Amino acid sequence: MKKTSLLIVCIILGCTIYAAAQPSKAIIPLGGNAWVKGNALLTDTGVTSWKSAKDIISIYFRADAAQELMLALRLRVPMGKSRVSITIGKNVFIKQVANPVFDTITIGTVAVQPGYLKIDLKGLSKTGRTYADVTDLVVSGINPGNELTYVKTGSSFHFGRRGPSVHLRYDIPQEIKKDVKWFYNEITVPQKMDVTGSYFMADGFNGGYFGMQVNSATERRVLFSVWSPFNTDDPKSIPDSLRVKLLKKGATVHGGEFGDEGSGGQSYMNYPWMAGKTYAFLLKAEPDNLHNITTYTAWFKDIAAGKWLLIASFSRPQTNSYLNGLYSFVENFEPNNGDKVRMAYFTGQWLGDSAGKWHRITGATYTGDETARKNYRKDYSGGLTGGKLYLRNGGFFNDLTPLNQKFSLSAGSHQPAIDLKNLPQ
Template sequence: MGFLPPFIFQLFLLLTASFPSATVPLGGNAYQTSGTMLEPVSGEGISSWSHIDTEYAIYFYLDKGVKVTMALNAQPQQARAILAARIGDKEQEFTLKPGQTSVDLGTWDLGPGYQCLHLTAVDREGSHYGHFTDLLITTQEEVSIHYVKDNEQNRYYWGRRGPSVHLRYEVPENRSFKWFYSEMTVPEGQDPIGSYFMANGFGEGYFGIQVNSPTERRILFSVWSPYQTDNPNEIPEDERIRMVRKGIDVYTGEFGNEGSGGQSYLRYPWKAGVTYRFLNSVEPDGKGNTVYTAYFYDPEIEEWLLIASFSRPKTDTWYSRPHSFLENFNPLYGHVGRKVLYQNQWIGDEHGNWHPIGTATFTGDDIARRAYRLDFAGGAEGQRFFLQNGGFFHPHTEIGTAHTIPLPLNNPQVSMEALP
């Protein structure tokens, strides 16, 4: 296939300037989807493409079906490369010639929803298949195009991680709560690397399970310091999280980058398709501190395991803001979908009375609120709540909507005195 010389392509853009168009930066909207070698997308786009089996995918969303003209922006290189572009069943080859800075991909009839433009290698004369920076989309129809548009506040990174989503639970007012109990199931096939399925959140931290690598999974419990920083080394001594006690084989230390504080985790081979039980408590100690404790029920041995107990200074609170969330913390896997189910959730007050939870409000992070990514959902699914993100699915759930499930009937059968 031929290509448009740079000056002709710029003239084409000028003549069609009145029509909807988009410059989709690959740094925030493309992924390496195949290949024996890791050649990931950087903030500059596709820049290290040297292996023929490496493949990439560029994602964007259309609110209706439309005919579009597309082109790729590229950094000039000295040798010719032949590549192929594919959406659905349509595929066509294109040639990147020496010195070329834009290459025409032709006209495509696209349906509504998410589009995945696959790029594959065919042949090359030099050492690379090209350094591509942006996908240019132009149409002569009115259409809304959604994608990660800018890199302010590192949004390419957050966008490639995908939208984080949350459920904020409704609980009775004017009570002091100490306990939160819940049960969580990750469906089979919905547990890719980078997933954090957070079961029991509170105003000062979170408690859930992670997929850290092909061979390692963790139960993670963290409490933020009252001192606001992303660097734990900056926390003053009198505002550091203190470990009160921890369970067998549990690691404890500090964390940073998304706030800072005390972290604990147990390496544990949890499985998709199995329902796990979580219990944690928040209680002021009467001395200006608050103690946070987390327990995980191991169904293999049928016992509650202590994860850790932390003391947070300059804090006097009971359990606040019970919530759950779903996120991907690895930007290499933001194009892969994940889902989690929540059920049988209860909030326990300081007097030992359990109150069932049946209503939750669905919310999302900055990437979701800006509609840079629309592959997110959450709410009620039968007898359970659910959260879902990644994988570029549609339709999505409106942020701020309330969802209700039948109230659970059987309160938690937990002997508090027998907890480790």
């Protein structure tokens, strides 16, 4: 029966015609999904100044199902002609390109398996000054049900290239829900997981965060910050009545302000912490009912050295409560290192009440930020391994742990032995 006859019959009988799902296409912008080794320039609009044969441009996306995909690049060659190689797993395509205006250049068809794919671009020869300007990877023939994961146009390429942040949100025992004066936690970063741009945050709370960072190849910090209740990204705009005040700090600690992601008081100590070693973090909250402020104080301990160090003490206005909203996280704040894996173990979580009695944390919920929740990136995991809580992100690994899982802790850790009355002041 012809399609027109079938349509007439269906209209008369009231039946429904279902169109077969068609293969789709994805345009993957290099600005949010590529990394460069070498001197080529990568911006939100793509790759330019690609001059050296030593430059490698790596593009990543993730497929949910095995199939064949057709790949192409949107590019131009400003002058002359260029030969470039495109490597996808064991597949190597050599293309000669000479279009002076942007056009979509077919690469070829590849069979893919579920997981992340890496596409490497390298220059082989050129007659002009640069190999090409490249804006997008175009993926065609995507079967229905094979979702591709990548950072979409219209989202933040900055946060997409930083990668997903993951958190552990700790259960607070019901009997001390409003009486958590102390929060104790430990972090161990495994060898080779201490990537530049990483923040391993131990003691987060509704009001601030406290942990350790890798700021460069030569600088590492222990950082403690408290947000102002005034909502702004500009610390200079905070009224005096809503300003977080630094009350005291350790002798080698820098005190100041922060902005851009909320604003408030910030302190940090340069400290050569090392991967493979365990460090302790202790946070204290003292609410002042009369003046409607709460004072937060943070101490750090290199467990092997056996000595507590004062980081800082801040007063936060319009706040009158003990600690709540307790959590830890791992994030990357350096977009150029979003293609590298980082990981941390979190152990020994304990809470102290206002009477000095310790209570063990017995569970945590594993969550992610918007980059993870919106499926821009799926290289994140967390939960329990070997009885330890852990978080891992970045680097385009494939063993994804779905978000919003709850993990229970066994009674393995010992109550911290801390002389609370004699901590350094």
